[in-house]
Amino acid sequence: MRTQVGIVGAGPAGLLLSHLLHLRGIESIVLEARSRHYVENRIRAGVLEFGTEQLLNESGLGERMRREGLLHPGVVMRFNGADHRVDFADLVGKHVMVYSQHKVVQDLIAARLGAGGQIVFQAEDVSVHDFQAARPHIYYRQGDAVQQIDCDIIAGCDGFHGVCRASIPLGMLRIFEREYPFGWLGILAGTPPSTEENVYVSHERGFALLAMRSPTLSRLYLQCAPDEDLAQWSDDRIWSELQIRAARDDFRLAEGPILQRGITPMRSFVIEPMQCGRLYLAGDAAHIVPPTGAKGLNLAAADVAVLTQAIVAFYRLGSSDRLDAYSATCLRRIWKAQRFSWWMTTLLHRFFDHSPFEQQMQAAELDYVFGSRAASLALAENYVGLPLPV
Ligand code: RFL
């Protein structure tokens, strides 16, 4: 088989890239290790930045999002039982869109297949070759048959545990990494959200987040140990811990059936550069942020917006200048999103090894954000998303 761009991974990055390329007349094949059912039902992110929402709308993917998405003009920080609302609309004239990642993935798959696009689900043993030469190719297996795809460009959109980053010789990459001494225990609950906007809670027992997926589904998180044993968390324990951390006068969190639960480790990770020869990494394959800033999916979308422009220039102008600049173009914005995600994480979580001085610094910073329009504006500007680098 032959195509112009071979894409590994049918997450948001790979699917959106394939869609954006198709809109500009460029062919691609997407290879995905999992089944369609699996990727369409994987519950992950929930917050789309203003620019991501615009990108989806402008590329014809916004129909269901406009119907089912929840527009949030602000976000709430809760500390010592008091709320501080960061009003995005007032501070920066923008909002965020609450719309599940798995719906974005469903919409993208429907758009690609509807346009005759090729997505190979359950592709096994995917491997990428000769990307340091002009004729890269990809092998994969389906059943007993090994297939080869010849292409001009490979896009590694296969997430943090994928094969593409691991195929680049280690000596060519610089890795920047930070692990956090906690994780998130997340639940999806079949109960209407108790708040109108997402509420980030700083509490002496640890961070909590009250988020949502729809008018009937709540998404709630608790800071926990990085190696927390989910079996130790009965439904009663989860709800009572959420009630304690989210407490405020006149507020009670609505409880309901827990439909899904899981533990997410927290990590900051960046590789530089995000490319090697004709292999370009995008999304979680190249960087991970702790989820506190709600940036992961949005960074994936920004990467593929930049990569699309560069690939279009490659075919239309015969110039690889923009492809050569891909990593540097993306990384300036990625590092700012990394900084914001690290800052939100550090601001709101309980570090049980902090000295009394460090605890006072954290409390003072929260107090400052609560009391300062300038600090709230900086938070708002970053939360709704910095301008796309295109
Ligand atoms: P994905 O979504 O991981 O997709 C990669 C795809 O590649 C496939 N794959 C392979 N395919 C073929 N061959 C192989 N060898 C392969 N290896 C892997 C995988 O099956 C998969 O389908 O990466 P992508 O596209 O870069 O998208 C990134 C986002 O998924 C991720 O950043 C976000 O989910 C992060 N995130 C959040 N981001 C936000 O913007 N806002 C949020 O509110 C938010 N909340 C979250 C999150 C992530 C979470 N978890 C579980 C990590 C909340 C959570 C709990």
Ligand code: PHB
């Ligand atoms: C979510 O809706 O799952 C969510 C919202 C905000 C975050 C992280 C996750 O910062």
